[in-house]
Amino acid sequence: GLYENALVILCDLEDSGTEQVEIAKEIFLGIKARLIKMKSNEHDTHVAYISHLPHVLSYALANSVLKQNDPEMILSLAGGGFRDMSRLSKSSPLMWKDIFKQNRDNVLEAI
Numbered sequence: 001g002l003y004e005n006a007l008v009i010l011c012d013l014e015d016s017g018t019e020q021v022e023i024a025k026e027i028f029l030g031i032k033a034r035l036i037k038m039k040s041n042e043h044d045t046h047v048a049y050i051s052h053l054p055h056v057l058s059y060a061l062a063n064s065v066l067k068q069n070d071p072e073m074i075l076s077l078a079g080g081g082f083r084d085m086s087r088l089s090k091s092s093p094l095m096w097k098d099i100f101k102q103n104r105d106n107v108l109e110a111i
Contacts, residue, residue, distance in 0.1 A: 004032040011040040048106035055096055056111060058088035 008028045013021050028035055038046075061082070065074050075082075100107055 001031055006033050008033040009036050009043055011038060011043050013037055044103050045106050048103055048110040052107045053110040055088050058086055062086045062089035
């Protein structure tokens with residue numbers, strides 16, 4: 001299944017109703033997801049490093065190449081490393097702008 005062995009992070013469970021937490025756990029365990037519990041501030045700190053920072057670096061790399069005098073020539077020389085590093089920059093910039101703004105302090109700390 002799509003969620004089999006996928007990681008699902010449940011945050012601030014103490015702020016939710018016991019019954020709602022149990023229902024959520026049943027649903028996610030029923031689709032064979034792996035559950036991790038943590039505080040939302042811990043989540044935001046961790047994802048700034050393992051998710052948001054890679055996107056920042058990918059956007060920076062792609063933008064730096066596209067701002068050059070002859071980006072087509074530069075891109076014609078690019079190999080697997082550039083392709084791998086710039087792949088994330090193909091994600092929705094509007095979505096990531098909102099994510100960066102929402103988690104601004106942690107993203108800046110990661111940078």
